Amino acid sequence: MDHPPLPSTESAVTAVREIADAYGLTMTVAHDIGADQTSRRSSAALFKATDPDGSLPHEAFVDLAGRPTVSVRLYPDDDALITVDGVEFHDVPRDQVPAFLRSVYSGLAHVKARRFPPGYRLIIPLPGDETYRERVPALTLTPWLSSILRA
Template identity: 65%
Template sequence: MERAHLPTTESAVVAIRDLAVEFGVSMTVTDDIGADQTSRRTSAELFAVCDPDGSLPHEAFVDLAGSPSVSVRLFPEDDARITVDGVEFHDVPQDSVPGFLRSIYGGLARTKGRLFPPGQWLIVPLPGDETYKELIVDSNLTPWLARSAR
């Protein structure tokens, strides 16, 4: 299955909205538009709306209700930070966000414990050979993370 290229933050939000409808999950979106508003442009001059190259950066925060708790911060640099029940996945390409969420809501994501190195991991497989894996820092697993253990 080939991934669709999501050229803008807005197209990524539309793709997430389509998945939310498909899986019956409600969502809220907060948009930050302009160099003085986006989180990675803290060095922008006061009231500077455009980047030095004239582009208008657009960042969005998407909060998906339900279990698991999922939030997605889409950055203007075509990457995202996805948080699933407190587990943060940094630098996920925007093109991978729909597949990532489909894996979460479709039941493909799982937790796995290891003795060495010790810890619990949240593993999110995507179509193809792409897999994301993050250490679960909190030793108290949420009900969704505990149910996802394999």
């Protein structure tokens, strides 16, 4: 299913809100607006809210309550950091955030166990050929991660 691109942080927040509603999740959102407020704009001039090109960067942090615990930091640079039960997925394109969350909440996400070398990976498949994989340290295997473990 094709979705329109998410041209702004606010449109991505709206898409996440629709997913939260669809899965009966509560969410909280914190917005940081301005070059002096966003996390990736440390080089911004003091007391300057706009970027050198005159744009006003907008970053949002979304926390989704439920199982698994999920948070999404939407950056003004068209990407996101998604944390699923403590496992961080860096540089997820903003346009893929809704599909990523649907995969997590619809039961497609799973943990793959490896025998040698021993370890675990959280795998989030998206429609098409896109799949996100991140290592899960054995000591941080939560009850939810354990419940989606595949040998």
